[in-house]
Amino acid sequence: MIAFSNVNRDFLVGDQQVHALRDINLTLGAGEYVSIMGPSGSGKSTLLNLIGLLDRPSSGVYKLDGLDVTTLDDEEQARVRREKIGFVFQFFHLVPRLTAAMNIELPLILGGVEVEERKERVAKLLESYGLKDRAEHRPEQLSGGQRQRVAIARATIMHPSVLLADEPTGNLDSATGKEVIRLLEQLTEQGVTLIMVTHDRDNGNRALRQITMVDGRIVGDKRKSD
Amino acid sequence: MKFSDLLRLTVTTFVVYRMRSFLTGLGIAIGVAAVILLTSIGEGLHQYLLDEFSQFGTNIITIQPGKSQTHGGNAGIFGSIKPLTMEDSDALHRVPHIEFVNPSVQGNAEIRAEGKSRRSFVYGAGPDFPRAFKMKVQMGNFLPDDEAGQSRNFVVLGHKVRQELFSNTNPLGGYVRIGGERYRVIGVMESKGQILGFDMDDIVYIPAARALEMFNRAGLIEINVNYQPSADPNKVVESIKSILTARHGREDYTVITQEQALEVMNSVLGVITFAVAAIGAISLLVGGVGILTIMTMAVTERTGEIGLLRALGAKQQQVLMLFLGEAILLSAAGGLAGLIIGMGAAQALHALMPSLPVQIPVFFAVLAESTAILIGLAAGVIPARRASMMDPVEALRTE
Numbered sequence A: 001m002i003a004f005s006n007v008n009r010d011f012l013v014g015d016q017q018v019h020a021l022r023d024i025n026l027t028l029g030a031g032e033y034v035s036i037m038g039p040s041g042s043g044k045s046t047l048l049n050l051i052g053l054l055d056r057p058s059s060g061v062y063k064l065d066g067l068d069v070t071t072l073d074d075e076e077q078a079r080v081r082r083e084k085i086g087f088v089f090q091f092f093h094l095v096p097r098l099t100a101a102m103n104i105e106l107p108l109i110l111g112g113v114e115v116e117e118r119k120e121r122v123a124k125l126l127e128s129y130g131l132k133d134r135a136e137h138r139p140e141q142l143s144g145g146q147r148q149r150v151a152i153a154r155a156t157i158m159h160p161s162v163l164l165a166d167e168p169t170g171n172l173d174s175a176t177g178k179e180v181i182r183l184l185e186q187l188t189e190q191g192v193t194l195i196m197v198t199h200d201r202d203n204g205n206r207a208l209r210q211i212t213m214v215d216g217r218i219v220g221d222k223r224k225s226d
Numbered sequence B: 001m002k003f004s005d006l007l008r009l010t011v012t013t014f015v016v017y018r019m020r021s022f023l024t025g026l027g028i029a030i031g032v033a034a035v036i037l038l039t040s041i042g043e044g045l046h047q048y049l050l051d052e053f054s055q056f057g058t059n060i061i062t063i064q065p066g067k068s069q070t071h072g073g074n075a076g077i078f079g080s081i082k083p084l085t086m087e088d089s090d091a092l093h094r095v096p097h098i099e100f101v102n103p104s105v106q107g108n109a110e111i112r113a114e115g116k117s118r119r120s121f122v123y124g125a126g127p128d129f130p131r132a133f134k135m136k137v138q139m140g141n142f143l144p145d146d147e148a149g150q151s152r153n154f155v156v157l158g159h160k161v162r163q164e165l166f167s168n169t170n171p172l173g174g175y176v177r178i179g180g181e182r183y184r185v186i187g188v189m190e191s192k193g194q195i196l197g198f199d200m201d202d203i204v205y206i207p208a209a210r211a212l213e214m215f216n217r218a219g220l221i222e223i224n225v226n227y228q229p230s231a232d233p234n235k236v237v238e239s240i241k242s243i244l245t246a247r248h249g250r251e252d253y254t255v256i257t258q259e260q261a262l263e264v265m266n267s268v269l270g271v272i273t274f275a276v277a278a279i280g281a282i283s284l285l286v287g288g289v290g291i292l293t294i295m296t297m298a299v300t301e302r303t304g305e306i307g308l309l310r311a312l313g314a315k316q317q318q319v320l321m322l323f324l325g326e327a328i329l330l331s332a333a334g335g336l337a338g339l340i341i342g343m344g345a346a347q348a349l350h351a352l353m354p355s356l357p358v359q360i361p362v363f364f365a366v367l368a369e370s371t372a373i374l375i376g377l378a379a380g381v382i383p384a385r386r387a388s389m390m391d392p393v394e395a396l397r398t399e
């Protein structure tokens, strides 16, 4: 469902050309659980941003569910993001002045979903992520693990088919990190494609498919045999 | 995205940045309040003057000596100007559709009676004066229609003059000395109160011919002509001019209709009201700069949030609307507060000084609020556009 062919992404820094991604050819199927590892600056985040349609390739073609999405305009890309893609970030990126419930509600608000249905869906997610009694709390009143759970709830409330997590445990202690990983893994069991960038070898090795990047290239792509 | 959500999200920013939002809104509120307060006073004054003017009726024409564009053109820089005489006044009775003609000479003089003395306004008038100016005689009669050149020394007292000089005794038939000459009291006017700050009861009325002598004047100060309401004022003016020009040999006098007088007053007041509105507009503009500043700061501070919204699937246009809506709501709320403050202040002023008339002009209230909203729009456009044009990846990396 995700197909990259000969994708390059170059940045111009001053008059220096930085090749963040070089000739990426990659196919990911529905419901896959993929980790991306590699040294800092190897292009992991850039790849994730391209998959999530936050960025466009400098060259090459990206097809999502068979549709060439590189040629879509801003409005169409926004719609694809809203309907098919969920983001989870290292620094949570919660809106500080909104309650946990309202942070989770944001994608529904942007999508113009009716108030009744919104309340219902938010309440259900708060319940299943163990955040029920934190609904009216603001991010600063939540622990790191709770914040990331709010962020995951927000990423999944639109039932995306692809979940992109950029070092989701990078800002958490290892115990809380494990919890978050388990939460994300549960989602893959429901058929969501999970693509997770991580520095943590243990976490990375849990994925069924492990991609390694160096210097903008994919240098390793192995699957767990079992 | 629904409007109610836009409102809800914006309110959360107002709550978090309450001090900053309050001060920015205040800038707009002060501008709007100033416009409302000042135009209320201006409009009230306007209405007040109009009412005062039309108390005398609206079908009055005034003739003054001298040719000039405005009122009271005076003696001849441009050759000889003949004075307006009692004979001129009498001649105007020939004008068709005329109801009343009143010769008028005014001045101040010492009035003495019963051992008391008072300095009052002396009005030399004709017998038609009360009817021409819609004034009523309370007791006795007004001045009689004496033959030309044979005016007797009769006086009609204003309400206050009568009270001051005669207290409760009947003044009719009594005598007063005005400027050294003896006058017999034949009437007392009904109380009229003040008009444009002038006490209409502190006046004595004597025949215009006597007043000319007393003040040693060659001519009348003005002649007032009342025409029938059904008559065409332009035709009346034409007739007046043809009679007077025949008598004077040329047009060395000025004819002013009530309409012209009102027009002049209206345009002067209009300019004042407009100037006041312009001052308010400038303070609104300053408020607009405040909004521009605050929104520019907000966009910079909330860069990460903008990136997040885009990642969650917000369209550029939605980000634009969020920030533009915030600017507009800020200025609209400030404007609304200003409307309330301005109206309250106008009412309070009226309560404190009942003589100062205030009238809240709906036109300026609507204009001020829409200007506030437009200013919010204009001030919000640049920051909101910047927010919507941000590269989402870059935006997410800040913080």
Ligand SMILES: Nc1ncnc2c1ncn2[C@@H]1O[C@H](COP(=O)(O)OP(=O)(O)O)[C@@H](O)[C@H]1O
Binding pocket: A011, A012, A013, A018, A019, A020, A039, A040, A041, A042, A043, A044, A045, A046, A047, B393, B394
């Ligand atoms: N917006 C950008 N402008 C310039 N250079 C960039 C930009 N984004 C990424 N890069 C560069 O591209 C390379 C890959 O970055 P990134 O994808 O963030 O790496 P990783 O996430 O693997 O650490 C780095 O050299 C980085 O400096």
Ligand SMILES: [Mg+2]
Binding pocket: A044, A045, A046
């Ligand atoms: Mg990275």
